[in-house]
Amino acid sequence: MSKTQYYAAASLDGFIATSDHSLGWLLQFGDPEDSSYPAFIREVGALAMGARTYEWIVEHLVNPGGEAESSWPYTQPAWVFSRGALPVTPGADVRFVSGDVRPVHEEMQAAAGGKNLWIVGGGDLAGQFHDQGLLDELIIQVTSVTLGQGAPLLPRAIVDPPLRLISATPFGEAFVELRYEVPWKERSSGEVRISVGTG
Amino acid sequence: MSKTQYYAAASLDGFIATSDHSLGWLLQFGDPEDSSYPAFIREVGALAMGARTYEWIVEHLVNPGGEAESSWPYTQPAWVFSRGALPVTPGADVRFVSGDVRPVHEEMQAAAGGKNLWIVGGGDLAGQFHDQGLLDELIIQVTSVTLGQGAPLLPRAIVDPPLRLISATPFGEAFVELRYEVPWKERSSGEVRISVGTG
Numbered sequence: 001m002s003k004t005q006y007y008a009a010a011s012l013d014g015f016i017a018t019s020d021h022s023l024g025w026l027l028q029f030g031d032p033e034d035s036s037y038p039a040f041i042r043e044v045g046a047l048a049m050g051a052r053t054y055e056w057i058v059e060h061l062v063n064p065g066g067e068a069e070s071s072w073p074y075t076q077p078a079w080v081f082s083r084g085a086l087p088v089t090p091g092a093d094v095r096f097v098s099g100d101v102r103p104v105h106e107e108m109q110a111a112a113g114g115k116n117l118w119i120v121g122g123g124d125l126a127g128q129f130h131d132q133g134l135l136d137e138l139i140i141q142v143t144s145v146t147l148g149q150g151a152p153l154l155p156r157a158i159v160d161p162p163l164r165l166i167s168a169t170p171f172g173e174a175f176v177e178l179r180y181e182v183p184w185k186e187r188s189s190g191e192v193r194i195s196v197g198t199g
Numbered sequence: 200m201s202k203t204q205y206y207a208a209a210s211l212d213g214f215i216a217t218s219d220h221s222l223g224w225l226l227q228f229g230d231p232e233d234s235s236y237p238a239f240i241r242e243v244g245a246l247a248m249g250a251r252t253y254e255w256i257v258e259h260l261v262n263p264g265g266e267a268e269s270s271w272p273y274t275q276p277a278w279v280f281s282r283g284a285l286p287v288t289p290g291a292d293v294r295f296v297s298g299d300v301r302p303v304h305e306e307m308q309a310a311a312g313g314k315n316l317w318i319v320g321g322g323d324l325a326g327q328f329h330d331q332g333l334l335d336e337l338i339i340q341v342t343s344v345t346l347g348q349g350a351p352l353l354p355r356a357i358v359d360p361p362l363r364l365i366s367a368t369p370f371g372e373a374f375v376e377l378r379y380e381v382p383w384k385e386r387s388s389g390e391v392r393i394s395v396g397t398g
Contacts, residue, residue: 012339012362012377013352014213025358140211142341144362144379146353153212154345159224163211163343168367168375176367178211178375180343 002109004117004134006126007040008153009141009175015150016121021056025145029174036169036177040139044076045112048104048129049120051082052151054094062089076118077111079104081125101128127156130182138163138180144173158182201308203316203333205325206239207352208340208374214349215320220255224344228373235368235376239338243275244311247303247328248319250281251350253293261288275317276310278303280324300327326355329381337362337379343372357381 009026010016017023049057061073072092079095080086081104086096097104108117119126119135129135140153163180170176208225209215216222248256260272271291278294279285280303285295296303307316318325318334328334339352362379369375 010212012213012337012379013209013354014211025361028359028361138211142377144364146355146357146362148351148354148356152347155212155347156345157347158345160227162224162227162373163345164372165343165369165375166372168369170364170367173363173365174361176364176375176377178341180211 002045002112002114002116003136004105004119004129005040005044005137005139006119006121006129006135006154007139008121008123008126009143010153011143011145011147011150013146013148014153015147016123016153017056017151018147019150021052021151023056023060025147026143029143034171036139041118043116044118045115046077046079046108047074047118047120048079048081048101048108048125050122050125051080051084051086053121053125054080054082054086058087058089062092077108079108101125101134102132105129105132105134123152123154126154130154130156130158135182137166137182138178140178140180141171141175142178143175201244201311201313201315202335203304203318203328204239204243204336204338205318205320205328205334205353206338207320207322207325208342209352210342210344210346210349212345212347213352214346215322215352216255216350217346218349220251220350222255222259224346225342228342233370235338240317242315243317244314245276245278245307246273246317246319247278247280247300247307247324249321249324250279250283250285252320252324253279253281253285257286257288261291276307278307300324300333301331304328304331304333322351322353325353329353329355329357334381336365336381337377339377339379340370340374341377342374 008016061070072089077093079097082096083098119129161183164183166179166181168178207215260269271288276292278296281295282297318328360382363382365378365380367377
């Protein structure tokens with residue numbers, strides 16, 4: 001069954017980017033050889049991201065300056081949440097949207113053909129999906145640094161019921177990947193029921 | 200050799216307490232049966248904590264209200280950093296100090312008899328030991344919750360060189376314990392040399 005997954009790298013102290021949007025803290029480790037990313041992305045049928053994540057990808061991956069132009073890194077359709085106009089990326093299957101995440105989630109599911117939905121970032125967008133009971137899993141590459149401040153991983157309180165740790169997989173000294181299920185949503189035949197804790 | 204260790208529980212998003220100092224998010228899990236704490240505390244010869252951590256322990260563990268008075272939970276000597284006066288706890292081997300952590304670290308080492316030094320919290324006190332090149336290890340119980348805001352785990356940027364992940368040990372669905380070495384300090388015959396990265 002299709003899952004909605006927030007897959008992201010974070011510092012040990014819970015930031016996904018520095019205050020000045022630098023990713024040097026992360027890129028210093030290079031591409032981890034044994035990353036879970038190839039297996040993860042094969043199962044993704046649609047993605048969603050915020051405007052800043054989109055701009056970062058365009059700036060760093062699509063138009064990385066002096067070098068030969070790279071291309072949009074995803075073959076899956078992508079929904080980009082933005083209040084303002086953003087530059088179109090040639091060759092990218094991107095829809096610009098704003099507002100409520102629920103209708104976008106329905107569109108993504110229709111497009112994904114039974115594959116998973118990836119919330120690329122940022123943290124508040126993942127939080128909006130969670131607010132609506134639409135987030136199923138967190139897959140966080142906890143990186144062996146602290147940043148002290150920056151963009152938060154997930155600016156929400158998810159305490160009662162807590163997340164469920166599914167696995168913890170180290171990748172050398174640089175990363176540990178933590179997988180969590182969001183347990184408070186139970187679906188039966190397409191219906192969403194929200195259990196409320198008593199604690 | 201004696202190590203200085205920051206051993207603490209944190210949320211997945213890097214907080215050690217909520218903004219209102221509640222620990223319900225942590226205590227909902229009860230005492231984990233297989234915790235690393237018994238083995239950890241056996242090797243501790245001295246501890247240091249900030250004023251708020253001390254007050255929390257006194258309020259919640261020593262004087263938990265209506266019930267029979269409990270006692271100070273540590274047999275090791277403890278140094279409490281505080282700018283103001285704090286209530287003395289009967290039966291507790293506590294020294295109140297303030298200012299630079301370096302002379303306190305020396306006192307702690309002298310008292311610890313070769314055992315480890317535990318920085319109990321909070322995050323800024325651990326950061327002050329790190330600032331002086333005195334922190335050797337982080338041992339963090341990453342708890343399966345997010346808090347969204349609160350008291351930060353370690354309000355410092357430790358990026359270059361990064362920490363070194365030593366181990367990741369899950370305890371059921373509620374915790375994963377991550378152990379890190381702080382790699383930029385090399386000691387030889389008691390001397391502290393600080394290597395400066397080039398990145």
